[in-house]
Amino acid sequence: MTLHRIRKYLALAVLAFILGVITTDMRLYFPYQLYQLAKAGFGEIRSQLQGDLPWYLHQTHRVSRVEVLERDSIQPGLSLVSGLGPYGHSQASVIDTDGNVIHNWQLNWHQLWPDATHVHQQIQKTTTPFTHGVKLMSNGDLIFSLEYAGLFRIDPCGQVVWRFPRMTHHSVFLDEHGDIWTLGLDYLEQASESLPAYAPGYHDFKIFKLSSDGELLNEWRLFDILKQNHLESLMYMSSNRAGVPLLSGDTLHLNDVKVFPSSLNAGFFEPGDIMISMRNIHSVAVFDSSMKIKKVFTGSFVRQHDADFIDGNTISVFDNYTHTYGTEMPFSRILYLSRDSLEPVVRYQGSHDKPFFSHIMGKHQQLDNGNLLITEAANGRAFELKGDDIVWQFFNVLPGGLIGFIDEVQRLGPEFNPAFFTRVSQQCGANKEQ
Numbered sequence: 001m002t003l004h005r006i007r008k009y010l011a012l013a014v015l016a017f018i019l020g021v022i023t024t025d026m027r028l029y030f031p032y033q034l035y036q037l038a039k040a041g042f043g044e045i046r047s048q049l050q051g052d053l054p055w056y057l058h059q060t061h062r063v064s065r066v067e068v069l070e071r072d073s074i075q076p077g078l079s080l081v082s083g084l085g086p087y088g089h090s091q092a093s094v095i096d097t098d099g100n101v102i103h104n105w106q107l108n109w110h111q112l113w114p115d116a117t118h119v120h121q122q123i124q125k126t127t128t129p130f131t132h133g134v135k136l137m138s139n140g141d142l143i144f145s146l147e148y149a150g151l152f153r154i155d156p157c158g159q160v161v162w163r164f165p166r167m168t169h170h171s172v173f174l175d176e177h178g179d180i181w182t183l184g185l186d187y188l189e190q191a192s193e194s195l196p197a198y199a200p201g202y203h204d205f206k207i208f209k210l211s212s213d214g215e216l217l218n219e220w221r222l223f224d225i226l227k228q229n230h231l232e233s234l235m236y237m238s239s240n241r242a243g244v245p246l247l248s249g250d251t252l253h254l255n256d257v258k259v260f261p262s263s264l265n266a267g268f269f270e271p272g273d274i275m276i277s278m279r280n281i282h283s284v285a286v287f288d289s290s291m292k293i294k295k296v297f298t299g300s301f302v303r304q305h306d307a308d309f310i311d312g313n314t315i316s317v318f319d320n321y322t323h324t325y326g327t328e329m330p331f332s333r334i335l336y337l338s339r340d341s342l343e344p345v346v347r348y349q350g351s352h353d354k355p356f357f358s359h360i361m362g363k364h365q366q367l368d369n370g371n372l373l374i375t376e377a378a379n380g381r382a383f384e385l386k387g388d389d390i391v392w393q394f395f396n397v398l399p400g401g402l403i404g405f406i407d408e409v410q411r412l413g414p415e416f417n418p419a420f421f422t423r424v425s426q427q428c429g430a431n432k433e434q
Helices: 003-026 029-050 121-126 222-228 232-236 418-433
Strands: 057-059 066-068 079-084 090-095 101-107 131-136 142-146 150-154 160-164 167-174 180-188 198-210 216-221 247-249 254-259 274-278 283-287 293-298 305-311 314-319 333-338 345-349 363-366 372-376 381-386 389-395 402-404 406-411
Touching: 079 131, 090 131, 090 142, 101 142, 101 418, 131 406, 142 167, 150 167, 180 254, 198 222, 198 254, 216 222, 222 232, 254 305, 274 305, 283 314, 305 363, 314 363, 345 372, 363 406, 372 406, 381 406
Parallel strands: 131 167, 167 254, 198 247
Antiparallel strands: 057 402, 066 389, 079 090, 079 406, 090 101, 131 142, 142 150, 150 160, 167 180, 180 198, 198 216, 254 274, 274 283, 283 293, 305 314, 314 333, 333 345, 363 372, 372 381, 381 389
């Protein structure tokens, strides 16, 4: 980049800053939008000048993808890894304990949905459609969401079975009846009387329930659920404007949905209860099957992800703990929370000796042998814990000395063994010959 171009960009950045001070103070919508775009553009220019990598890539000297530290302590089974692949788009791979690839799907948004029209232009500008929510079906089909770009079901050969044309994101959950739960949003450019103080350009959050065939069975609007449960204050918590609140954009950041299964011991939480996580207001809420509120957890975690039911009285949360980002030792935590107590139990947290931090995303899985599998998404790492000891690690090593982000590493059940994937792979070969 030439000195002349650098000076030009810096001049534009200064102008954008001055305009931003004026319009932010007055909160004029049109110039305020321009300021936000200019600010984002300057951030990109700064990254280029400094040679920074995007958030989903990190430099590494690591060559091997897997570390087996205590083989006898690892939960047996293959693992499903979803995240950035070597070709600049998402992939999902099934690997064994040593990192050998058993099966692979290439999840290229442009190939899977080349003529899509349902993604709002503003969302397209600000989002890269990486995987965020992936589940393996019993027949080897893959259900996954490409962030804000749609929900897919593809067969083991990578052929599309169906596509759901809504802006889905973050979470895919299969309930015990075989139905699919996921999240979505609409991007609204008009103010609404039903949402006073929401400025145009806000996310209208949705919860979707679909059949395994991709049929929409039910749809809930989160704002309506909160208002019906007298939880309107949650809709305005992300505003820091003095006096009257004014909000726009991704106010709640809905990022998870789970349903309590009959396989867990019931208590205060019962089969059919629905749990959601709202990152930007640091809150997790549990509703019954009629969407009547049962419990709100707020204040014990910071910008959390992946809330899970442990039993009828306990949940676990991936606590990103993002306010530690600028400290000498940032760290994330896995918390257990009881419906009767405000004090969380820290199951695991990062430290100098055992670094663990993901400023965005992140998943965790309770394994059958009592171990805990944690996905440190932003750093492209997953690790399995026995107690507080790491017994297995995976790193998403890519060509060129890079590590790419991962959405999740999931340990699969015993039915998904190498013979299963050999069989479905042979079917793919047979289908190509026909």
